[in-house]
Amino acid sequence: MEYRELGRTGLKVSSICLGTMTWGEQNTEADGHAQMDYAIDNGINFFDTSEMYSVPPRPETQGSTEKIIGSWFKARKSRDKIILATKVAGRSPMNWLRDDKSPTEHSRKQIFEAVDKSLKRLQTDYIDLYQLHWPDRPVSLFGGHGLTYRHVEAPTHPIEEILATLAEVVKSGKVRHIGLSNETPWGTMTFLRHAEAKNLPRVQSIQNAYNLINRTFELGGAEIAHRDGVGLLAYSPLAQGYLTGKYQNGALPQGSRKQLFNRLQRYESPQADAAIERYLAIARKHGLDASQLANQFVTTRSFVTSNIIGATSMEQLKLAIGSRDVKWTDELEKDVNEAHAAQPNPCP
DSSP states (O other): OOEEEOTTSOOEEESEEEEOTTBTTTBOHHHHHHHHHHHHHTTOOEEEOOTTOSSSOOTTTTTHHHHHHHHHHHHHTOGGGOEEEEEEOOSBSOOSSSTTOOOBOOOHHHHHHHHHHHHHHHTOSOEEEEEESSOSSOOOOTTTTTTOOOOOOOOOOOHHHHHHHHHHHHHHTSEEEEEEESOOHHHHHHHHHHHHHHTOOOEEEEEEEOBTTBOGGGGTHHHHHHHHOOEEEEEOTTTTTGGGTTTGGGOOOTTSHHHHHOOOGGGOSHHHHHHHHHHHHHHHHTTOOHHHHHHHHHHTOTTEEEEEEOOSSHHHHHHHHHGGGSOOOHHHHHHHHHHHHHSOOSOO
């Protein structure tokens, strides 16, 4: 396993991070424990979760994933072996995360409440990386409006104010470092600017979607990663399973996320189908498993700190971790970039 520095923290995280969002919904506590055991045995030292998980978000399962990680920490006595990342929900109508049933936002009160609840569920007294799950201000998220920015005036907590609150949390010792998620280049640079001007904590990472059919991070985020040390924690490396080919030609595997929840329309269009088919053909040409091709593409990008994998079965987990052994050749790079040029970012 390769290890890379998390921002400018000095912490070395595995180039593959264990994603956990299905634990408590599609996976049981025993499943989660088995995945963590296998991951740590194979060199992974970085876990990512969120106060909102499991997914899809609902009151009955909120916080279940953090609880599963917490029970594993307690059983294995292994907290010191893991760099742990979790997240606080951004502004949304969800009113079941907070004690007073308020919709979520990045207010001082809510951030402090969220941190304390996560610590309790995780059975730890500190979080290594605390991330803002999505911005407090209105921005296009999760495939909405494609690559178009639509300006909306709405109530929001200023970034400087949010950063000052996070500084308090870091000073308290409950959080070691902070990061962003589902953020724009403008947002990232604004956080950096306020941190420098006010001597506030510096964001160390950004967790955004990145995969063969959504390389939009390269348009602005990649340069920030290199020049300012805010590396990408890439989620959805398999485009929620579409890059494995399991949904091609209308297939709907029993027990898949699409079959259970019907939430993956971001990856459904004639342009997406054609692009995915081309990447599947590249995998066949090179004698590779399609999922391992997609995962290793993400892991080998120079601006990626860690590739957040996810699995609902041990077979999937073994394939995902085994992708590190795929030799990324010049010919693979050429084939992938030609496919990208023919149909760039069909699923931003």
